[in-house]
Amino acid sequence: MLRRLTPLLIQSRTIKHTVDIKWVRPEYIPAYKAERSGDLEALPPIPETALGQDYALSEEIKDAPEAVKKIFSVGHLGKKEYNILVKSHFMDKVRRHQYDENTAETRIARLTGHIRCLQDTMENDPKNVIAKKTVQELIDKRKKLLKFLRQYDYKKFEWLLEKLNIEYKAHPDTYNKLSRKESLRKLTEMHCENIKNKKLDDYRNLLESQQGPFLTKKLEALKFIRNEQMDLQLPITVTEQDIKKVEEQLEEWTIKDEIKQQARKKKRNILLETE
Template structure:
């Protein structure tokens, strides 16, 4: 019925819209953005005066003057050495020992460092098509590794997501294209459901307001029937339990009614 109503409202020409529903086109988010890739953290805080790993092992550099150290620092050597330190910092979070480079978690950490470096580059140069394609390929490769780890070792998968601050977003099993017609149909169904729920709530409130007088009349009728049966010495069909049950229901209704009245008074004061 709702689909037929939607078809009449939005497809037939010359027919006025029966339901006031506004469709808003979803905002486009590029695939390399952290919102799509699932990266909840930016690049780690690495000082520009840091020395790359290959040069840091040199004993001569440790005793060298500050000017020489600045020449071998990340700020002077360039982006490549900085990216290597980013990957190393993320791999150190998950590796088991110094030579742990081929396990799935270290591979994922290395890919994560590479992805975040490329995302930073894309923020500066959003029209770099080559980098855009590269970061998308790396994101897809990381998703495959995460899917493998999730399937065979779920505890380590959850631990890895927490360490690297990643949100796992799997590929949809059945990719579905969002259309305006389908969105309007869903919005119309939501609008109709809201109208129906409001009407049901109003009718429920009406019945609850009539419940008190009904219980009072029922209580009087039960007491009258019981007294008449006792006076005429007939078989008693109305017991004391039936009367006490109705009295309890009436007391509960009075308590609920008082609470509703207090809430209405508070709303009026706020308004």
């Protein structure tokens, strides 16, 4: 019976019972959300009165009455024509020339426009499974193109991210399954590391505070030894350079100590004002 109870008693005394660390499972963020896709802005401000891409090229539409223009506007033609204008808006930002359709930057711009449209669709209809699957595939495809451009032309890669207002979030090198046990282990390690660093900082501050009095005593002792050796006509072991070096160290410590004291006074005054 005692042999069976011994492991339980040992486990009850482990660090997870002595350290108060709580772990909460992080909130799940879908892949189409801007936090994971890297899109830093929403759809461009294209009005519903804008003409469709093909109809805007017609010369007759310019002199047509307002009722006719309304029929050929994106507000009347539907979401498909609006999405075409969104893609064209992003592609026009990065085109090399009028007929540039298949370079890496224009393909990324076209994908970005398509992703933004699908993100808007998912915000209005989160249960749209087809749109969710499509936008995840497009985000992965854009990441591959961005990785290619980053490898072969980094300046253009940076320029493209700024133009399209997106953030590159590469796929992680390794995939670790999220679990409570592993997360608690990492949190415990971080907690112990913080305690160690705090104790080291406190000990470092203690030694720095004792450095001034130590250097003062050392300087007095070196001067005394040098004077005694000169008076007794003994071989001089303490040179002027040794004394000068200690004086410089003491001067540096004095300046640093004054700066620390001023910082502490400012912090104390701020705390008193807040109270």
